Amino acid sequence: MSSMRRNEFMDWADQYLRGELSVDDRFAFEKFCLDYPEFHQIFEEHKRFISSWKENERRGLFKKSLHRESLHHQAPAKNDTAIIKIWKKLQMNAGVAAAVALISVFSTLWLTGYFTSIKKASSDYSALRREMNTVKKNVNEQNKAIQNINNGKDKIPTPIHFGATGFMLTKDGYVVTNYHVVNGADSVHLQNNKGQAFKAQIIYSDIEKDIAILHISDSTFKAAKSVPYTFKRQISDIGEDIFTIGFPRDEAVYGQGYLSSKTGYAGDTIAYQISIPVNPGNSGGPVLDNQGNIIGIISGKQKGIDGAAFAIKTKELIETLNRIPADSLKGNVVLNTKNTLSNLTRTEQIKKIQDYIYIVKVY
């Protein structure tokens, strides 16, 4: 029997395992295994292999039915906190409510004419620069239009130019005016009361405060005697007498009044409200008190309200000066501290000041 081939033995073993053998045969198989330990070992290994395979198959089936079962079950929804749950429930309602609220607010505003009044309110403020050549320009435009009817060519329209007031900060040629005056300027010229004109450069613009610092760059300009007025950093009191000199036309015009409020247009804290008759062209003019201290710079007025003009506080001017980067300055800005006006009469004060106030012409 030892010469028995392996495949025959395996077949025999399989029959034994499947219980296909007769009782006699089973004994014969068991005896054969006892007699030949090497075959016994083969048999044991085979039995283990087959049984673990069978186990595997059962395991696979179990896994499959597990998977099938899992398809019928759903994981519960994520456990949200109470607030999120409420929000999820109500977000649709909230959205609709918000939309209704918005629509009703805006339609009510529209019906009551709120938007038109906003437009009005925002245009109450008018900056006081003077358009110098409007009439001339209009006439020129018309002439040109008439000329161009025939040759059909359009020419670049002459730019408008503006006039306003500016005054000297230091004797070496620093001048202050409003930013809105020089905004978009090609060139800025300053003309004094003797009729001399100097070219000026914009050194620094403070858009928020509506302040522009200029420097006279012309070689014909000679350093003046030190400025007669001083700058008052403290807030002035309501009711103080004040005056200004400006150029609403080509001659200097004196204006007198009082400080009427410590805040400017719409509660603006950087400006005073003053009661001085001012007109386009007064922008950038100095506001002085009785002792000849500069307390502000005229910047604008409110339309439709009598005697409501506004002046930017000197304190803001000084803050702006401090913010100018050193490299854009041509030497330090040192403000005059010696007031030579305090004991003079008004007319004498004006005479002294006049030389330091310029028409600002912007092209």
Add this chain to the structure above:
Amino acid sequence: MSKIRQILPKEISDLEIIAGVAKGESSAINTIYTQFFPSVARMIVNNNGSDEEAKDIFQEAVMVLYDRVTQQDFELKSKLKTFLYAVSRRLWLKQLNRKGSSTNTSDISDYEDLLHVEEDIEKHVEIESKFTQMESALEQLGEPCKTILNDFYIANLSMQEICEKFGYTNTDNVKTQKYKCLQRLKKLFFNNKN
């Protein structure tokens, strides 16, 4: 009290379920899902898991149970619910660590393990790898070997039936073929192992 008890569905004991699992009964599987899946799924979904992930984890946890039940020396030392929950929790933590997102898992990782299920999981991994090894060996075996062996050893068909099915002239040919196939399968299985 007695009335309420009548209304309530009859509770199936853990032992019954385990016996069902060992036999691979689908009713046992159904019971496991209806009774234990919701709490496990809630735990996973509340810890950055999706519905799919919850199902996969639970399925694996049941497989851990199966592998344990089918071992000889089985004795459940805790409630079945606790066991499945603990295993799922461990598996999910492992998966989260693999994904590298350790954030927002504080509520499940901070507590001590309810049960020490690590050994059971290791055993399961071992069995699972043997399982896939066998699967891949069978896959590589190819036809007709795979079907012949399957018909003979798993489906318990007789030699005669297989002979007719495959159109062999006599059963001796089938026997030779079967022997060759089995040798190849064993070779594939044991070679893959190493």
